[in-house]
Amino acid sequence: MGAAEELLPELAGIAKERPDALLVCRDVVLSSHPRPQQLADFAIKAHLPTMHAFRFYVDAGGLMSYGATQSENYTSAAERLQKS
Numbered sequence: 001m002g003a004a005e006e007l008l009p010e011l012a013g014i015a016k017e018r019p020d021a022l023l024v025c026r027d028v029v030l031s032s033h034p035r036p037q038q039l040a041d042f043a044i045k046a047h048l049p050t051m052h053a054f055r056f057y058v059d060a061g062g063l064m065s066y067g068a069t070q071s072e073n074y075t076s077a078a079e080r081l082q083k084s
Helices: 003-016 035-045 055-059 070-083
Strands: 022-024 050-052
Touching: 003 035, 022 035, 035 050, 035 055, 050 055
Parallel strands: 022 050
Antiparallel strands: none
């Protein structure tokens, strides 16, 4: 089974629970291609409002995101490294 298909059984399990919304936290696995698009497609088909940690999920079709951008995270990390 390829990486793209690994998420699909999990999404089917979520759909069976009939949730009111979906919160997608920061996660390396969920952030890798093509998972943001899979999550967006799933949420749209299941009529689930979604909240994501990063804007690229919204660009893929998710409802909204809240948090620092990835570039802000990298800038902040670089500034901390320079101070240490």
